[in-house]
Amino acid sequence: MCETQRSGLSEVIDLLHIDLEDDVEDKRAGREDTACSRNVLRKQRNWERQLAARKSRRKEEKRRRRFNRLQEFDSDSDHTQLSKRVQKAITKERLAESQSTGLRLCVDLSMTDFMSDKEISRLAGQLRRLYGSNKRATHPFRLILTDLREDSRLYRECVRMNDGFLNYLMEITEQSCLDLFPAETVVYLTPDAEEALETLDADRVYVLGGLVDESIQKKLSLSRAGELSVRTARLPIDEFMVKKNNSKNFHSKILAVNQVFDILLTFCETSSWTHALQAWFPASKGYTIPAGDSAPLPAAAQPQGDD
Numbered sequence: 001m002c003e004t005q006r007s008g009l010s011e012v013i014d015l016l017h018i019d020l021e022d023d024v025e026d027k028r029a030g031r032e033d034t035a036c037s038r039n040v041l042r043k044q045r046n047w048e049r050q051l052a053a054r055k056s057r058r059k060e061e062k063r064r065r066r067f068n069r070l071q072e073f074d075s076d077s078d079h080t081q082l083s084k085r086v087q088k089a090i091t092k093e094r095l096a097e098s099q100s101t102g103l104r105l106c107v108d109l110s111m112t113d114f115m116s117d118k119e120i121s122r123l124a125g126q127l128r129r130l131y132g133s134n135k136r137a138t139h140p141f142r143l144i145l146t147d148l149r150e151d152s153r154l155y156r157e158c159v160r161m162n163d164g165f166l167n168y169l170m171e172i173t174e175q176s177c178l179d180l181f182p183a184e185t186v187v188y189l190t191p192d193a194e195e196a197l198e199t200l201d202a203d204r205v206y207v208l209g210g211l212v213d214e215s216i217q218k219k220l221s222l223s224r225a226g227e228l229s230v231r232t233a234r235l236p237i238d239e240f241m242v243k244k245n246n247s248k249n250f251h252s253k254i255l256a257v258n259q260v261f262d263i264l265l266t267f268c269e270t271s272s273w274t275h276a277l278q279a280w281f282p283a284s285k286g287y288t289i290p291a292g293d294s295a296p297l298p299a300a301a302q303p304q305g306d307d
């Protein structure tokens with residue numbers, strides 16, 4: 001082999017050597033890369049696990065604290081021990097919780113076109129009382145004002161008359177109850193229904209007709225329920241009350257929305273129609289609980305109303 005051939009061969013060997021070293025180097029780097037990315041992945045997964053655990057611990061702790069506060073609130077029956085600020089916070093918490101766990105009740109405000117300005121004002125007042133009762137309740141309802149347009153007379157009147165109306169913890173929507181819930185779950189409450197309400201069920205959605213009877217318009221809520229093709233029910237007045245003699249021989253089973261709502265709230269808390277009707281059915285309507293059936297009123301129930 002001549003000198004030129006020898007030097008050519010050694011260059012080729014050098015090149016091969018370099019290639020081989022590069023290859024080994026690449027493989028080592030590749031292994032390190034994989035090990036490194038596996039480490040990163042493991043760390044990331046660990047971190048995510050820790051984060052999730054911390055989040056669920058915090059959630060659990062929050063739930064426990066809320067539970068303790070509510071317990072404390074319930075055991076202090078006159079609530080004298082709690083500052084106004086704490087009471088306000090508890091009320092807010094309960095209302096917020098009712099948005100996911102409370103019994104569902106819609107007030108159907110689709111019929112306000114039939115009402116005079118005076119009736120609209122009275123309805124705005126009744127909605128304020130209804131919301132006030134829900135705020136004071138131990139187990140508030142999830143309230144939804146349906147079919148309420150921002151450009152309606154009622155909306156304007158509610159904003160004008162009811163302090164903080166726009167911050168009420170309830171839903172206000174232009175949609176109807178059937179846009180929100182399946183028809184088979186809806187029970188429209190109307191004094192003209194055949195069927196009496198037996199109990200309140202978490203799977204159902206109860207609807208009150210947003211009406212005021214200055215110029216008594218009969219069976220409006222019954223025909224609205226007919227339009228919607230939903231079940232109807234009346235308060236079980238015939239089942240639990242009797243007519244009371246009065247000088248005008250006046251007897252009416254038609255109540256204001258806030259009065260019906262107070263009865264529903266008390267039924268929820270006591271599971272007793274006798275209690276609920278006795279506490280809230282206005283004496284002026286000419287019905288009473290038969291003497292032998294009357295029960296001691298729960299402390300919270302103080303009859304008042306808007307006849």
Ligand SMILES: C[S@@+](CC[C@H](N)C(=O)[O-])C[C@H]1O[C@@H](n2cnc3c(N)ncnc32)[C@H](O)[C@@H]1O
Pocket residue numbers: 188189190191192207208209210211212213216217218219220221222233234235237253254255256257260
């Ligand atoms: C003042 S009342 C309206 C009465 C009206 N004339 C009507 O067409 O039903 C307002 C709403 O309260 C509820 N309500 C009043 N009395 C009731 C009763 N005895 N049973 C069931 N719901 C009642 C109904 O939802 C009703 O639409």
